[in-house]
Amino acid sequence: MNIIVCIKQVPNTTDVRIDPVTNTLIREGVESVINPFDAYAIEEGVRLKERFGGKVTVITMGPPQAETALREAISLGVDEAVLLSDRKFAGSDTWATSYTLSAAIRKIGAFDLIICGKQASDGDTAQVGPGISAHLDIPQVTYVKKIEDISANAARVERMTEEGYDIVETPLPCLLTVVKEINTPRLPSIKGMMRAKSAKPVKWTACDIEADAGSMGLDGSPTRVIKIFTPAPRKGGEILKGGTEYVSKELVELLKDIVIH
């Protein structure tokens, strides 16, 4: 089974700061890590490989230092790593990112399964995984919390919903995005870390993946970020005090106000 796992390097913080001028993430001075949701994707890929054989290829688009994330993936059991790095990719939105990743996946060639984390902890869009499947025209199942069964040409998975889960059957090849309930990622092994140290990730530019110039980077991104701001914190609610009759009357009046406005 040939599995491709798409990962992203993100700032290791829940306190993401935004440059007020450029509306982009401030990455300086913040340690970078593999997006936590992608760690589950890597683990699931490696577990499938351990069960069924084949190989796991991890791919990321990012600046040259994203190679660190690829090496970490190798230390966790991934076989091969591809880094897509080119100034032409800079400023990509989720559309352009998923286009670029899909072009690279086409170049990699035969695969049975693509696994992504459900979303990145910095952008939080959850759009790149589904975008890749659209660009490649393959089925997708999002928010997967368990792979119940998988064969050479089909998979049955549990897709998390707010109330419970759906059981979805899909032909392969397909794309899955996974949630944290799917597994517990392992720690690296020493042998894995030594392999990661000497590994040479493949590096591809826009030219290597024959990407369409108008579909990548800032120019290829239909999204325009007008403004990024932190929403004002919610004000505390109002507690009505007094007898039941008084409180219920007050409440009705307040609700009426809301409806009228």
Added chain:
Amino acid sequence: MDYLLTEQQVMIRDLAAKIADEKIKPVAAHYDETEEFAWPIMKILADSDLFGVYIPEQYGGLGGGIMDMCLVTEELSRACAGIALGFAGTGLGAIPILLYGSEEQKKRFLPDIAKGKRLAAFCITEAEAGSDAGSIKTSAKKQGNSYILNGTKQWITNAGEAEVYTVIAITDKAKGARGASAFIVEKETKGMDFGKKEKKLGIRASATREVIFTDCEVPAENLISKEGMGFIIALKTFDNSRPGVAAQAVGIAQGALDHALEYARTRVQFGQPISSFQAVQHMLADMGTQIEAARALTYAAARMIDSGAKSAAKESAMAKVFASDTAMKVAVDAVQILGGYGYMREYPVEKYMRDAKITQIYEGTNQIQRNIIAANMIKESIKK
């Protein structure tokens, strides 16, 4: 302090520290309370390759030595010295095979130990043979192509959980200490049984049981080296393993100090953190200094062994004595700094005090260690 570790040793230490902090610390109190054997942690250690750090590469290990074993033991012990014994006790059981095993024995047993697929244990102590190891009674009688083992080993670390046991037994009673031999006995061997699990003061996550041999037939190919080598093998094994006990003690001491420091910074009395009081500061300073000295001595002894020194008996014993006495003192002081909280089982510090005590007792009491140190010093002085 920078101990000039190799790149691989830094990797090993950091991964062991990560496992200690993320996987062991959250469950240390649970295993201490329930006295269960922490198999889920053993699985994590196995998957991380740490069981193989001191085993040569040709047998599936990472090719390091006693120093690497010490780094892992220290980090794991910082979180739980009992759980760490699953690792360190396996090392003790594997060392006789590493030092004296035949090529065939090494190929048969070391790869599984390196992978963490099988734990190991070392069996020498008996009810009447503790510090006086020469009075062991477990016998091994040659019969055809086998040895028949009879006798009871006591307080065996990892017993019942481990699958590979190195056992010291008497093959020729008439020869006294020269009549002992070492055998490898596998868990499923008929005639090998385990006593009940001992209830202990500390290191309660570690399994300690009797190992009982009743007409236990061990193939002659499992004899390590040759008949009569048992005590030499045992002595050399302890010379190699004692820095591991020292490392365990350093880890316990460091874990206790870390808690004491954090508490001292945050505990407010008389309107200020107690870390601002000189009485507390001086205790912390002594604890930190003694731990660093113990660590330096431990690493020096481990490196002396790894460098191939002819004998490191004295240095090994020095490291074991100094580090274990330090652990006991530091743990007691850590409880003192936490005061009433330190005495409560709800807080982790009293466990360090209970765990520390064993390091002064096992693998040769500290009194026996001082005998070894003095005997070697006197011998060296005569040679001059």
